[in-house]
Amino acid sequence: MxxxxxxxxxxxxxxxxxxxxxxxxxxxxxxxxxxxxxxxxxxxxxxxxxxxxxxxxxxxxxxxxxxxxxxxxxxxxxxxxxxxxxxxxxxxxxxxxxxxxxxxxxxxxxxxxxxxxxxxxxxxxxxxxxxxxxxxxxxxxxxxxxxxxxxxxxxxxxxxxxxxxxxxxxxxxxxxxxxxxxxxxxxxxxxxxxxxxxxxxxxxxxxxxxxxxxxxxxxxxxxxxxxxxxxxxxxxxxxxxxxxxxxxxxxxxxxxxxxxxxxxxxxxxxxxxxxxxxxxxxxxxxxxxxxxxxxxxxxxxxxxxxxxxxxxxxxxxxxxxxxxxxxxxxxxxxEPRIPEPWRPMREIDPSVLELAGPWYWGTQGFGLRLTADGLLSLEPLSGKGRGSRFRANGDGTWTGLEGYYAGEVLRVVRRPDGSVDHLDLGSFVFTRRPYDTEASVPGGVDPDGWRGTDGDWAVTDAV
Missing domain, CATH: 3.40.710.10 (DD-peptidase/beta-lactamase superfamily)
Structure with a gap:
């Protein structure tokens, strides 16, 4: 001291x-x-x-x-x-x-x-x-x-x-x-x-x-x-x-x-x-x-x-x-605490590494990061929102440790060819792009996709 x-x-x-x-x-x-x-x-x-x-x-x-x-x-x-x-x-x-x-x-x-x-x-x-x-x-x-x-x-x-x-x-x-x-x-x-x-x-x-x-x-x-x-x-x-x-x-x-x-x-x-x-x-x-x-x-x-x-x-x-x-x-x-030096992970599972990066819950962006302690961290890309760290369960799934997702299970849903379709977090679907048309999104995605406006889009008149 x-x-x-x-x-x-x-x-x-x-x-x-x-x-x-x-x-x-x-x-x-x-x-x-x-x-x-x-x-x-x-x-x-x-x-x-x-x-x-x-x-x-x-x-x-x-x-x-x-x-x-x-x-x-x-x-x-x-x-x-x-x-x-x-x-x-x-x-x-x-x-x-x-x-x-x-x-x-x-x-x-x-x-x-x-x-x-x-x-x-x-x-x-x-x-x-x-x-x-x-x-x-x-x-x-x-x-x-x-x-x-x-x-x-x-x-x-x-x-x-x-x-x-x-x-x-x-x-x-x-x-x-x-x-x-x-x-x-x-x-x-x-x-x-x-x-x-x-x-x-x-x-x-x-x-x-x-x-x-x-x-x-x-x-x-x-x-x-x-x-x-x-x-x-x-x-x-x-x-x-x-x-x-x-x-x-x-x-x-x-x-x-x-x-x-x-x-x-x-x-x-x-x-x-x-x-x-x-x-x-x-x-x-x-x-x-x-x-x-x-x-x-x-x-x-x-x-x-x-x-x-x-x-x-x-x-x-x-x-x-x-x-x-x-x-x-x-x-x-x-005497502010001096943080431990950053160190890279010693080993990494490629199937886990491919999950890192941006994901979207509907239109809200989240970042999924793999940390040196072996946890996954899911946090909003901007503003406030639901986030949590996740611990691996040993079977390809992870369990939330805090906040809204505490105790909830995160799992990877893959296509028949082994590629990642989406993440399922307590039934919520996270996709690589906002409402990804190639992913299985409940309710489906409008086949005409994203569009501009011709001035007649916000209200539908009653019939």
Whole structure:
């Protein structure tokens, strides 16, 4: 990092700690999969936290739980469309699908029945019924986004049921240990920050209780460090075949829940255990977290390959999401990402190469490009329109990866002599020329072809 960039990052967290009146605040920036900067500010000289100091991370825990659930799906042990009742009967919320729970569209209440669960010993709620209450639903299942902490408690119980082990044990064995997250735990391990409440009208503090959340642990129990969360951010960006593939993580980063009206304005959406925010011109994915005495944020700009982590030990004050978004912006603007050098493909199938070039959907022009990563890219030649990348299926067809054509199949229709007649994309016909008379266009093409006008062409009089 350039000295000017480092100073700008240090200045940003210094302002956040001072203006937010946080006892301490730590941050880290990740680029290209490794930590490139760490900073800390504290009100207690001689006790500066570092990248190994634990803070409670609250709802960032939900992303860890989401990873565990996606692992079960990838192993074929469940499907995201399965109702919860299929795997975890008798909860009273079994109509909700696993995807509903991950995306907060289950209709479940936002919180547990009283008392305030974040400040109450977890052993007071030993059963799932204690977490859900007598009437767990607040909305029809699958109809709207409504953030639910109990929903992630059910997902944790699902992991336990399918794996036959505790959520904590499964998490450590399947995620924490493989990624080397040795300073992430369900209970604080020294050195760790104490949680404080800062009086809103006086510069005095009050210690907050650090309760073990019990059944609610999968929704917010974890303690972690900027060092560990930086490694976790690198994993969320790139994937790790030992844990979860890049494709599955891309699925987690895709909006899965319709945003509420206020969220549309703020640019907020939710995927499968990950939040998505439109911050200026940037799309940031990650998760925020809070518990009494602690605030946390992890955000990733996947396009720039920059992530930031911010942790503070106060109940309210600084806005970690805003601070982490600014850290990403500072790096991306001060030191723009240098693209990888262009390299030609090593091998090419001639039957695929002949597809490259212009195609027409009716009269609208598109360009089909074969890229070095083996994908086909179909984009409008001008203006805005439907476009997508396509991955080969191994049988001569390709499947769309995003946008309108996500999941749709592109296939080549050939004539008896082997020449290409047209492309079929979800029944839409793409031809080499606009309404090519030599191609099989549904509805046919007027045999008189294209023409000029004699002044009588736009309207036909009624007979």
């Amino acid at each position: 350039l000295p000017g960039t480092r100073r700008a990052l240090s200045h940003r967290i210094a302002v956040a700690q001072a203006e937010g009146r946080a006892p301490s605040l730590v941050a880290a920036v990740v680029r290209a999969g490794r930590t490139v900067w760490h900073g800390a500010r504290t009100s207690q000289e001689g006790h500066e936290p570092d990248e190994n100091t634990q803070y409670r991370i609250g709802s960032i825990t939900k992303t860890f739980t989401g990873v565990l659930v996606l692992r079960l799906r990838d192993e074929g042990l469940l499907d995201l469309t399965d109702p919860l009742e299929k795997h975890l009967p008798g909860t009273g919320a079994g109509e909700a699908t696993i995807a509903d729970l991950l995306a907060h569209t289950s209709g479940l209440a936002a919180e547990t029945p009283a008392p305030w669960w974040e400040r109450t010993p977890g052993e007071l709620r030993p059963e799932l019924s204690d977490v859900l209450g007598e009437k767990p639903l607040r909305h029809p299942v699958g109809r709207r986004f409504h953030y639910s902490n109990p929903g992630y408690t059910l997902l944790g119980a699902l992991v336990e049921k399918v794996r036959g082990a505790s959520w904590e044990e499964v998490l450590r064995r399947e995620v924490l240990e493989p990624l080397g997250l040795n300073r992430t735990s369900t209970r604080p391990e020294a050195p760790y920050a104490k949680g404080w409440a800062v009086h809103p009208w006086a510069d005095v503090v009050l210690p907050e209780p650090a309760e073990d959340l019990g059944r609610m642990a999968p929704a917010g129990q974890l303690w972690s460090t900027t060092g560990d969360l930086a490694r976790f951010a690198a994993f969320l960006t790139r994937g790790d075949e030992r844990i979860l593939s890049a494709d599955s993580l891309r699925e987690m980063r895709t909006p899965a829940a319709p945003p509420e009206e206020g969220d549309v304005v703020s640019g907020y959406a939710y995927g499968l255990g990950l939040e998505l925010r439109r911050w200026g011109e940037r799309l940031l994915v990650g998760h925020s977290g809070s518990l009494p005495g602690f605030l946390a944020s992890l955000v990733i700009d996947v396009e720039e390959d920059v992530a930031a982590v911010v942790l503070a030990n106060c109940t309210s004050g600084p806005l970690p999401v805003a601070v982490s978004a600014d850290l990403v912006r500072i790096v991306a603007e001060a």
